[in-house]
Amino acid sequence: MKLKLALASLCMVGATAPAYAQDPHLARNLAATCANCHGTNGHSQGGMESLAGEPKEKLMQKLMDFRSGEKPATIMHQIVKGYTDEQLELITAYFAAQK
Amino acid sequence: MFTRREFLKSMGVVAAGSTTMLGLSGSAAAANGKSRGHVVVVGGGYGGATTAKYLRMWSGGSVDVTLVERNTTFISCPMSNLVIGGLRQIDDITVSYDNLKSKWGVNIVTDEVTAIDAAKRTVSTAKNGTLKYDRLVLSPGIDFIPGAIGGLDGNEELVPHAWKAGAQTVLLRKQLEEMADGGVYALQIPRSPYRCPPGPYERACLVANYLRQAKPRSKVLVLDANGEIQSKKGHFTKAFEAYDGMIEYVPNSKLLSVDAKARTAELEFDTIQAGVLNVIPPMRAGEIAIKAGLPLINERWVEVDWLTLEAKGVPGVHVIGDALFPAPTMPKSGHMANQHGKVVAAAIINLFEGLPPNPTPVVMNTCYSFVDDKNVVHVASVHQYDAETKQPMPVKDAGGLSAAANDIEGKAALAWAQNIWADMLA
Numbered sequence: 001m002k003l004k005l006a007l008a009s010l011c012m013v014g015a016t017a018p019a020y021a022q023d024p025h026l027a028r029n030l031a032a033t034c035a036n037c038h039g040t041n042g043h044s045q046g047g048m049e050s051l052a053g054e055p056k057e058k059l060m061q062k063l064m065d066f067r068s069g070e071k072p073a074t075i076m077h078q079i080v081k082g083y084t085d086e087q088l089e090l091i092t093a094y095f096a097a098q099k
Numbered sequence: 100m101f102t103r104r105e106f107l108k109s110m111g112v113v114a115a116g117s118t119t120m121l122g123l124s125g126s127a128a129a130a131n132g133k134s135r136g137h138v139v140v141v142g143g144g145y146g147g148a149t150t151a152k153y154l155r156m157w158s159g160g161s162v163d164v165t166l167v168e169r170n171t172t173f174i175s176c177p178m179s180n181l182v183i184g185g186l187r188q189i190d191d192i193t194v195s196y197d198n199l200k201s202k203w204g205v206n207i208v209t210d211e212v213t214a215i216d217a218a219k220r221t222v223s224t225a226k227n228g229t230l231k232y233d234r235l236v237l238s239p240g241i242d243f244i245p246g247a248i249g250g251l252d253g254n255e256e257l258v259p260h261a262w263k264a265g266a267q268t269v270l271l272r273k274q275l276e277e278m279a280d281g282g283v284y285a286l287q288i289p290r291s292p293y294r295c296p297p298g299p300y301e302r303a304c305l306v307a308n309y310l311r312q313a314k315p316r317s318k319v320l321v322l323d324a325n326g327e328i329q330s331k332k333g334h335f336t337k338a339f340e341a342y343d344g345m346i347e348y349v350p351n352s353k354l355l356s357v358d359a360k361a362r363t364a365e366l367e368f369d370t371i372q373a374g375v376l377n378v379i380p381p382m383r384a385g386e387i388a389i390k391a392g393l394p395l396i397n398e399r400w401v402e403v404d405w406l407t408l409e410a411k412g413v414p415g416v417h418v419i420g421d422a423l424f425p426a427p428t429m430p431k432s433g434h435m436a437n438q439h440g441k442v443v444a445a446a447i448i449n450l451f452e453g454l455p456p457n458p459t460p461v462v463m464n465t466c467y468s469f470v471d472d473k474n475v476v477h478v479a480s481v482h483q484y485d486a487e488t489k490q491p492m493p494v495k496d497a498g499g500l501s502a503a504a505n506d507i508e509g510k511a512a513l514a515w516a517q518n519i520w521a522d523m524l525a
Contacts, residue, residue, distance in 0.1 A: 032445075
């Protein structure tokens with residue numbers, strides 16, 4: 001039993017240690033999950049909000065208001081709950097930096 | 100948790116992976132400072148077109164990309180029910196590949212891949228000979244399982260599926276236009292999992308929306324091989340009712356055979372005479388994935404490593420989109436295929452750079468369905484990679500459905516289409 005546990009934890013270290021190193025392109029990758037609706041790099045084709053170049057704080061506040069229900073939405077209140085605060089910080093910073 | 104064998108296997112994969120990376124950084128990337136490698140993408144749908152564009156965009160043009168697609172233009176499956184319902188024309192859902200070529204530098208080859216040699220890293224094409232790749236991305240969509248329904252094979256002109264957009268979409272529309280008032284439009288839905296879970300129910304609504312105006316004595320008969328509506332059930336139940344008896348929904352109605360010429364459908368306990376017979380047959384991963392001998396689950400869907408989207412045990416061959424055995428609650432949708440395309444593009448660029456794939460990928464889905472000419476319902480979900488189960492898992496309490504069908508989302512659905520088509524192809 002002890003050996004099994006030890007092996008298991010060894011495996012865990014082996015398997016997951018690299019997993020905690022953050023990908024250098026994490027913000028870009030996360031922001032790309034928004035692009036289907038909001039356009040590549042946040043440049044909307046119309047009918048959806050453009051996110052490119054919007055101030056980070058403004059975007060963050062909007063997302064928080066969607067999450068709390070303060071800002072009414074058809075769908076964003078459901079989607080925003082799928083991301084962690086850290087992820088939303090990365091996403092909004094990425095869009096803010098787009099020209 | 101890991102068994103010892105799996106652990107050793109995963110170590111083996113890591114070792115093999117790093118050898119490849121060394122090989123590449125020692126040659127293509129470092130030597131000329133230009134190309135980091137050549138990726139062949141097979142299939143220019145939602146998954147493949149996205150992969151091609153994002154590989155070029157994110158690598159700053161340093162990854163060469165060849166996209167092999169048999170059609171000369173992209174025609175969207177999402178929104179194709181609007182064409183069938185007479186609310187849009189086929190041109191409205193057709194987009195050119197020109198920008199992928201001229202703006203993004205993707206080499207577009209209009210052709211069909213006939214074979215894959217994963218050991219030699221080559222694909223054979225019907226007209227353009229053999230193409231060599233450093234990494235291959237298959238986005239082959241679905242194909243129908245031959246012989247699954249008696250009398251159907253080879254008769255798709257008489258009994259259209261219209262489950263791949265294009266000529267079939269136009270054909271089904273034409274048949275509906277030619278159907279006499281008082282005729283029956285019968286729609287067979289296969290057992291899950293199939294491409295686009297809410298799609299058949301949306302189609303039933305949009306055909307009824309057309310018939311109600313043009314041929315009000317007609318009927319929409321939904322023959323569902325499943326025991327219940329597979330997606331947005333409450334919304335579609337309500338939507339069906341709103342057509343005042345025009346739509347009849349019959350669960351557990353597995354089609355056994357058809358007489359294509361007579362347009363009759365043989366069920367277990369019943370025979371249906373249809374004016375238009377629309378059969379969506381049982382399906383599996385696109386033919387090339389089957390031909391290539393990739394690992395399948397349930398003999399239908401390709402098993403992948405969710406960090407690289409490589410087929411299990413086939414290094415260098417990535418598979419995305421509807422062809423995958425999905426992670427829990429992950430739908431086979433165009434939106435999801437686009438998201439797979441971005442995950443695989445990021446992973447491949449990392450691998451070319453000698454980096455591990457992003458260990459925490461996220462994908463999400465949004466799907467809008469029309470219940471009539473204006474009103475739409477959505478379903479959405481977010482899937483975060485879970486290191487424990489090694490697959491994306493849906494985030495609890497995130498995503499969900501529309502409160503009710505509404506016209507604000509009718510406009511959002513059309514905007515979604517314009518934006519996602521641009522995200523893939525502009």
